[in-house]
Amino acid sequence: xxxxxxxxxxxxxxxxxxxxxxxxxxxxxxxxxxxxxxxxxxxxxxxxxxxxxxxxxxxxxxxxxxxxxxxxxxxxxxxxxxxxxxxxxxxxxxxxxxxxxxxxxxxxxxxxxxxxxxxxxxxxxxxxxxxxxxxxxxxxxxxxxxxxxxxxxxxxxxxxxxxxxxxxxxxxxxxxxxxxxxxxxxxxxxxxxxxxxxxxxxxxxxxxxxxxxxxxxxxxxxxxxxxxxxxxxxxxxxxxxxxxxxxxxxxxxxxxxxxxxxxxxxxxxxxxxxxxxxxxxxxx
Amino acid sequence: xxxxxxxxxxxxxxxxxxxxxxxxxxxxxxxxxxxxxxxxxxxxxxxxxxxxxxxxxxxxxxxxxxxxxxxxxxxxxxxxxxxxxxxxxxxxxxxxxxxxxxxxxxxxxxxxxxxxxxxxxxxxxxxxxxxxxxxxxxxxxxxxxxxxxxxxxxxxxxxxxxxxxxxxxxxxxxxxxxxxxxxxxxxxxxxxxxxxxxxxxxxxxxxxxxxxxxxxxxxxxxxxxxxxxxxxxxxxxxxxxxxxxxxxxxxxxxxxxxxxxxxxxxxxxxxxxxxxxxxxxxxxxxxxxxxxxxxxxxx
Numbered sequence: 001x002x003x004x005x006x007x008x009x010x011x012x013x014x015x016x017x018x019x020x021x022x023x024x025x026x027x028x029x030x031x032x033x034x035x036x037x038x039x040x041x042x043x044x045x046x047x048x049x050x051x052x053x054x055x056x057x058x059x060x061x062x063x064x065x066x067x068x069x070x071x072x073x074x075x076x077x078x079x080x081x082x083x084x085x086x087x088x089x090x091x092x093x094x095x096x097x098x099x100x101x102x103x104x105x106x107x108x109x110x111x112x113x114x115x116x117x118x119x120x121x122x123x124x125x126x127x128x129x130x131x132x133x134x135x136x137x138x139x140x141x142x143x144x145x146x147x148x149x150x151x152x153x154x155x156x157x158x159x160x161x162x163x164x165x166x167x168x169x170x171x172x173x174x175x176x177x178x179x180x181x182x183x184x185x186x187x188x189x190x191x192x193x194x195x196x197x198x199x200x201x202x203x204x205x206x207x208x209x210x211x212x213x214x215x216x217x218x219x220x221x222x223x224x225x226x227x228x229x230x231x232x233x234x235x236x237x238x239x240x241x242x243x244x245x246x247x248x249x250x251x252x253x254x255x256x257x258x259x260x261x262x263x264x265x266x267x268x269x270x271x272x273x274x275x276x277x278x279x280x281x282x283x284x
Numbered sequence: 285x286x287x288x289x290x291x292x293x294x295x296x297x298x299x300x301x302x303x304x305x306x307x308x309x310x311x312x313x314x315x316x317x318x319x320x321x322x323x324x325x326x327x328x329x330x331x332x333x334x335x336x337x338x339x340x341x342x343x344x345x346x347x348x349x350x351x352x353x354x355x356x357x358x359x360x361x362x363x364x365x366x367x368x369x370x371x372x373x374x375x376x377x378x379x380x381x382x383x384x385x386x387x388x389x390x391x392x393x394x395x396x397x398x399x400x401x402x403x404x405x406x407x408x409x410x411x412x413x414x415x416x417x418x419x420x421x422x423x424x425x426x427x428x429x430x431x432x433x434x435x436x437x438x439x440x441x442x443x444x445x446x447x448x449x450x451x452x453x454x455x456x457x458x459x460x461x462x463x464x465x466x467x468x469x470x471x472x473x474x475x476x477x478x479x480x481x482x483x484x485x486x487x488x489x490x491x492x493x494x495x496x497x498x499x500x501x502x503x504x505x506x507x508x509x510x511x512x513x514x515x516x517x518x519x520x521x522x523x524x525x526x527x528x529x530x531x532x533x534x535x536x537x538x539x540x541x542x543x544x545x546x547x548x549x550x551x552x553x554x555x556x557x558x559x560x561x562x563x564x565x566x567x568x569x570x571x572x573x574x575x576x577x578x579x580x581x582x583x
Contacts, residue, residue, distance in 0.1 A: 011392065
């Protein structure tokens with residue numbers, strides 16, 4: 001199974017065996033599980049044609065669902081950006097009892113199945129729920145079955161991403177850097193703005209991108225709490241499922257392609273910002 | 285009396301510069317407390333209370349009712365199916381992760397960056413879209429799917445489709461844990477083993493695997509947690525046939541929509557317990573072998 005070294009100009013010579021075998025396993029599984037299915041989607045989309053795809057995507061109900069999905073995902077990811085940074089900072093820098101336990105609890109949204117999270121959040125934040133009732137009485141705000149409910153579900157699923165990407169970077173910051181900044185006369189706020197945040201920016205952006213990507217496609221935790229009213233609280237992944245249940249495969253494919261394209265553009269943008277900010281901080 | 289008037293200013297004098305010295309690399313005390321309290325309150329409202337409510341709702345009519353709802357034959361078949369799917373999907377993904385990490389970290393070749401990007405692809409694809417892709421490739425209407433059904437191997441609305449959907453969603457986990465670690469470890473130890481006359485497999489079992497075992501276990505745990513809980517992709521490919529292709533998360537949805545709240549939450553509580561076991565193992569690994577796990581800390 002091993003490839004003769006030097007026989008392949010694609011690869012630098014190496015004494016280690018198993019390149020062919022490991023790459024073979026990798027590409028076989030990758031193709032079977034990921035690439036062929038995505039290819040099937042793209043081929044189907046190409047068969048439908050751009051005009052037909054656009055007609056489906058620009059229909060009011062689909063457009064409303066797409067706008068809702070991306071708006072809610074952006075809101076949740078932005079919230080997680082701030083909340084995640086604060087939580088990571090508290091977990092690394094501050095001493096308080098039960099810190100390790102709370103650190104472990106951050107991973108809960110990741111380990112908990114989305115359907116479980118969905119029904120638990122719904123039971124809690126529904127108008128007759130333990131938290132939803134008081135919130136409605138005191139603030140006059142309905143949480144479940146509104147967009148606010150979708151935000152809560154998406155904040156829940158995206159929470160670990162920012163915390164876990166920023167936490168190790170905070171732990172690696174040397175306190176001397178902050179001391180130098182303080183000795184040079186910077187206030188704590190200035191130190192944060194000019195020293196700490198620039199160091200954390202790449203990690204923050206990575207965490208934001210991961211949380212955003214996760215939130216855009218999230219289905220399980222949202223459909224229970226959303227209420228799923230067309231034009232109001234119907235997210236794009238749910239509309240795909242509805243189209244599939246109607247055997248409208250072309251309609252489902254169109255929405256899926258739109259979601260993939262928008263996600264791709266968003267992640268590309270975040271990547272560009274990241275490259276820009278790296279260059280910016282390196283030059284400063 | 286005279287002593288006291290002298291000692292009082294002396295006692296306060298050294299305290300002032302010390303407070304300053306702390307203050308320059310820390311936020312003011314009031315801010316520290318406010319941020320900590322707000323963050324912990326939010327975490328409680330968003331994560332801890334919902335977790336507790338799963339068990340409260342499940343035990344609403346007593347433990348006996350909750351256990352009885354789980355011994356329903358359909359519930360049993362869902363539990364068995366979920367375990368079966370995880371038992372197939374997770375080892376395959378572990379195999380993929382090790383193979384991909386080996387090819388990516390021990391050799392220099394063109395196209396490495398592409399492979400890395402492709403491995404991360406499932407992260408940016410919605411589970412529902414993943415399910416749709418599998419239906420399009422393997423559904424009875426497609427060329428491949430039609431042929432497979434003709435040969436007695438249906439994929440969609442059957443167990444193989446659920447396994448494929450689960451693998452798609454959990455695909456990057458093991459590889460992402462191993463790649464940073466194995467990059468850091470380099471290949472000197474493997475080369476030494478080969479120089480000393482070890483065969484390729486012997487080198488792998490005695491040098492590589494012991495070096496990566498904790499990170500591998502960590503990745504497998506993450507992968508397993510997601511595999512047992514996957515909902516969106518499985519909902520699309522499984523057809524939700526009760527007793528046949530309904531996994532535990534699908535069963536939870538069906539019970540919940542039928543207003544069988546206690547049964548739904550009992551099943552949810554069981555899945556939550558599995559998740560908590562995973563989380564405990566993962567935390568133990570992190571505390572004990574932090575240095576042997578990749579410093580990446582990502583998911």
